Amino acid sequence: MAKGMRVGFDVGGTFTDGVLMRGREVLAKAKALTTGDVTGGIITALDELLASSGVDPEEIGMVSLGTTHTTNAIIERRNLNKVGIFRLGAPATTAIPPLTGWPEDLKAAIGGPELVHIIRGGSEYDGRDLAPLDEVAIAEACRKMQGKVDSVAITGVFSPIIPKHEERAAEIVRDILGEEVHITLSHRIATISLLERENSTILNASVITVMQRAVNSLKQAVKERGIEAPLFIVQNDGSVMSADYAVDYPIFTVASGPAASVRGAVYLSGIEDGVVVDIGGTSTDVAYIVKGFPRESSITVTIGGVKTNIRCPDLLSIALGGGTIVKHQGEEVLDLGPESVGYNLVRLGKSFGGPLLTVHDVAVAQGELDRKLDVFKTEFLTRPEAIRALPRGLVAAAWAKIKERLEEAIDKMKTTAEPVPAIFIGGGAMVVPKVGISGVSEVLSPEHFEVGGAVGTTIAEIGPMPRGWWTWSGRTGTRPSPRSPSRRWRTRSGPAPSATRWRSWTWRRSRSPTCPERGRRSGCG
């Protein structure tokens, strides 16, 4: 079978995981250190996959990845575009101009308030014009921006229901600033809640070039290795989009990594409704899956200090991972973390003769961890005597505490009191309790769980071979939309994004600066 192979990558904070798949079969796995430019780690992992499998690159028909390129660029304020900002909402909205509440360094990185224009326009909730669109003012502002902006963000009041002013404004901007300036329209990015939608739109406009460069360099690297295959990127909701589409809507990839993990967990376990627990070295992300996709967050997602309302998986991150330090006094456990030794585990953990007791060491002492995984290059235990010397009471108390933390996090994510299945994945899945977890009907740790995210990026083969981007049909219900099994993948080749399909928005708050979660809860880094 020609082109039957797929490669997928999941770029995490520490490791970039790669898999080479044929059908449902995992042919090769790789873990490389994530590099600052992200692309470097992917290429290392790709070369390792090709070398270890001996597969002919020509047989690879698809390359996909979950990546945090855009998130990192925003957080680090690196290589951001200068953004011309239009808000269509005067005479209303002037009390809170665009960029209010943004961190100063981020404001400066995208060009600052002198590129901001509040223009008469926008709609009322009932469809009336808030004000007629002031086309002359838009043209004037564009002439002032000439040569100073790389991209433009346009946000109109109530545009998610009535986008006409945004669309007309885009025509004027295009006429004056030309094709090379990218335009992002807010109604294609997010839904009701002006300030957060505007923030999301501006952030999208700020990372277009970052995404463009990443996509171009990956395409080239892939090509140089003799792979002739389309490139796909996992978006926040767990579906994939073509890399070319991602260039216009990079903000839809900020939670790409966690979304890929959830998809991988679903694929590897066959469970479509339940809890996914992704356990890493420093933290654990808990997501809830509905019909195979991560449930969306209904609360504000903060990216780089800016509140947005983009759709992201509803994730609860808790400070619990393999490297999490167990604080104790004698045999009494005081707390778990939040500090973690991270990848210094092999230097600082008791199992390796180090001074600190970690979750990893507790698992070893419990006899839970008795083998190392292929993808890890180090042993799991080098100093058994240090582990044997641990007081039994302490180990048991720590183990109970870890279980309690997990149970609490799982329970917070559940929407029903009934027990649900839980899928444990990630490099740390081996070091946590899996038996007798309350609120859980069964715990699954499917094979290849340690590279679940990378597997998750590759499973867009469901449905016809992609040419454009992928979407779910029928996403017009109230959100979060549980996808019925009859809603299958389908492809579209047009440039219109899925967000334009959210016509039947509902009056519900997507913002909450008063989120009462103890753990950090957001879809994104």
Added chain:
Amino acid sequence: MGARDILADWGVREFRVIDKAAIQEITLGASILATGGGGDPEIGLLWTYKVLDEGKEIVMVDPADIPDEIQVASPACLGAALVLTEKPPATEVINLAMRRLERYLGRTIQATIPIECGGVNSPVAYAAAGELGVPVIDVDGMNRAFPELQMTSWVTHGVHASPTVSVDDRGNVTVIDTGEDDLLAENLARRAAMAYGGISWIATYPMTGGEVKGSSILYSQSIAWAVGRAVMRARREHLDPIEELLKSLRKERGVEGYRAFKGKIVDIRREFGSETTKGFTLGKVVMEGIDSYKGSVAELDFQNEWLILRVDGEVRCLPPDLIAILDSETGEPIRTDIMKYGYRGTIVLIPAHERMRTEKGIELFGPRHFGYELDYVAVEELNGLRGGDHES
């Protein structure tokens, strides 16, 4: 003429300057006292930040220091809170409403008074004061949140909402003058808001300094501020936020709050569509007890705000007494519009201010007003004690 000039004119030397940290603390405290309602603080806070960033000063004055004859009024947002999230106000709305009220009254407004404790209307009164260059008086009309215009201590003490000026972002102005009929004023103001496009900005409850002293909840702002500050300090210093909150109430208001329950939301029954058909978020919440409350069940009814608490079938709190559900670790209030299954919280009960518990008050916003066949019994009595931190 700025706020300081006005104060100098009154011979007032002592006042408090409200900076960003202060408004954050006041708004958090107000959200806690808003008993699950009061709306999302984001827009009011950002507006106030912008006013401060523009170099305008916001100062707060003790009600005891204001002259009896001065004219004051309350600036507020009235309408569908969710339209507000899509259509923040024009900078000029409050100025316009206050100026037109001045024109109608033939008097100059010299200070603002917040109408309620809430995420939206608390900071709005401060932003307005900054925009207008007048002080905020340390009072309000509820020391909690309620959904309607007439539900204030001002009304129960003979001060009326009329005349009220309602404006929109385009500069449209409606003057509502219904004399002593405050219910009709509420009704007309609500309709004006819908006709404008869902949201209106009002200048309401014009009154004199003397009336402020005689009918307001005095030091309401200081109470909210103390509560917010206590909870923020508890977060910083990893103290129990509930304990710190109760201490702050004891110190600032001389009143005992009551820790009534700790549990987890296991069921939410919302009456769908109630926002548009009845103008309220309506429903019921069930919490299962945890820790020392294990085995107990709490039921809460809400109409925008938490209204009634029953624990194991027994009524434990009735309006206008305050119910707050607070995240046990952060002290963040759990609002009726954003709560979800699984939220864990501690229920704190706080006696309403004496000025909210008058006979007229119970008639206007007691249990029967909200459709319950129950007589009002004070929270202290329902819980068989004079307050205190009770662990069952």
